[in-house]
Amino acid sequence: MRQQYSSYQECMDFFQSAQVQNSNLFKVEYIGTTWEERQILCVTISKDVATADTKPALFYTGTIHAREWIGIELSLTFAKYILNHIDYDPQLNALLSRATLYMVPCANPDGYEYSRTHFSFWRKNRRQNADGSFGVDLNRNFSIGFTPNKNTTSNVYPGPSPFSEPETAAIRDFFEAHDNIAIALDYHSQGNVFFPAHNFIHEDALDATDLNVLASNMAEEIRKVSSREYGVHMGKPPTHLISGSGREFYYSKGVLALVVEVGTRNISDYMEHMSENINENLPALMSALAEVPNYDKHHRLPRVNAFIATRVGAKEVTLEWEYPEDEDVYFEIYRANKPKSFCQSANCVGMTKSATFTDCHLNASTNYYYFIRAVCKKRKIKSPYAPKIGIRTRPEVNMFSKIVG
Numbered sequence: 001m002r003q004q005y006s007s008y009q010e011c012m013d014f015f016q017s018a019q020v021q022n023s024n025l026f027k028v029e030y031i032g033t034t035w036e037e038r039q040i041l042c043v044t045i046s047k048d049v050a051t052a053d054t055k056p057a058l059f060y061t062g063t064i065h066a067r068e069w070i071g072i073e074l075s076l077t078f079a080k081y082i083l084n085h086i087d088y089d090p091q092l093n094a095l096l097s098r099a100t101l102y103m104v105p106c107a108n109p110d111g112y113e114y115s116r117t118h119f120s121f122w123r124k125n126r127r128q129n130a131d132g133s134f135g136v137d138l139n140r141n142f143s144i145g146f147t148p149n150k151n152t153t154s155n156v157y158p159g160p161s162p163f164s165e166p167e168t169a170a171i172r173d174f175f176e177a178h179d180n181i182a183i184a185l186d187y188h189s190q191g192n193v194f195f196p197a198h199n200f201i202h203e204d205a206l207d208a209t210d211l212n213v214l215a216s217n218m219a220e221e222i223r224k225v226s227s228r229e230y231g232v233h234m235g236k237p238p239t240h241l242i243s244g245s246g247r248e249f250y251y252s253k254g255v256l257a258l259v260v261e262v263g264t265r266n267i268s269d270y271m272e273h274m275s276e277n278i279n280e281n282l283p284a285l286m287s288a289l290a291e292v293p294n295y296d297k298h299h300r301l302p303r304v305n306a307f308i309a310t311r312v313g314a315k316e317v318t319l320e321w322e323y324p325e326d327e328d329v330y331f332e333i334y335r336a337n338k339p340k341s342f343c344q345s346a347n348c349v350g351m352t353k354s355a356t357f358t359d360c361h362l363n364a365s366t367n368y369y370y371f372i373r374a375v376c377k378k379r380k381i382k383s384p385y386a387p388k389i390g391i392r393t394r395p396e397v398n399m400f401s402k403i404v405g
């Protein structure tokens with residue numbers, strides 16, 4: 001089974017050869033060196049790759065937990081897909097003309113190799129702690145919410161101080177040097193679930209709708225491929241699960257950040273399962289890449305203000321909002337029957353240039369949720385979402401009681 005997974009060396013060899021094969025699309029660099037002196041690989045993928053840093057970017061990290069092998073394999077499969085389709089797939093071509101993909105396929109090379117060749121369920125890196133024990137949980141070693149803990153043998157030992165580890169320091173330095181990063185996806189296993197960043201407050205943030213829609217759109221792409229239902233985590237997670245995590249660090253810098261927990265095992269038992277989990281995640285990654293230009297930190301289209309329902313009947317709802325005068329802008333309105341929903345063409349119920357919209361033919365006594373974003377035709381970008389609104393339609397007028405009344 002283990003032989004079916006790429007070694008770290010094979011991963012590095014693949015990306016080196018991809019760079020040779022298409023040097024206009026791939027750029028390989030090494031952003032740090034681990035305790036065991038492995039190079040930490042970072043790959044830039046973009047059309048005309050020399051201009052990559054001038055475009056908004058998606059930042060992909062995989063296998064920060066050693067035993068979660070899917071991260072490295074998914075990055076390889078995604079890169080191979082791009083390499084093999086860039087000349088034939090106009091959508092992919094357009095995406096990589098406007099956006100950049102940075103990938104750290106394996107954020108924990110020492111731990112990954114230890115897991116692959118010695119002890120499958122190893123999670124941490126391979127720092128030798130002062131007491132002779134090994135390892136720091138790299139996903140507790142970032143600065144946001146870092147929680148000191150002296151238990152070095154714990155599987156979630158956060159290390160002596162934030163960024164004490166060469167792996168997290170390398171990721172921090174790369175991330176901070178790339179202000180063009182708009183969305184960060186950190187791939188783990190397992191659980192078939194998305195964990196949006198929370199900043200320890202959850203749901204109150206202005207961009208909570210953006211995080212949930214991004215995750216829900218990715219989940220919907222997965223469902224279209226495999227019928228598998230990925231959840232979008234509801235509620236505030238226990239603090240100990242996100243203390244010092246990469247996701248919260250990226251989010252603290254104004255980047256939309258999600259953890260994706262792939263599959264139902266840390267390590268897929270069979271190649272068959274792993275391929276399935278990987279294939280269903282490719283369109284989801286593409287959908288995230290497509291959102292990158294909309295979340296460019298420096299050139300965002302303003303979101304809609306004061307989005308409210310002004311009239312709620314049994315069969316129809318009238319929505320209103322405010323927006324600065326702009327003749328190139330129109331609005332897309334989406335409707336869902338659950339609060340965390342995808343927003344795709346299938347549930348787009350209205351497009352209008354006006355600042356009001358009436359949705360008709362609804363069911364009485366039913367909960368509906370509405371989402372709205374502005375679209376600029378000229379700049380070909382969409383705004384972040386206004387905070388979603390939820391309404392309940394009124395009960396049907398009871399004809400019988402009217403007659404007898």
Ligand SMILES: [Zn+2]
Pocket residue numbers: 065068188189
């Ligand atoms: Zn993990």
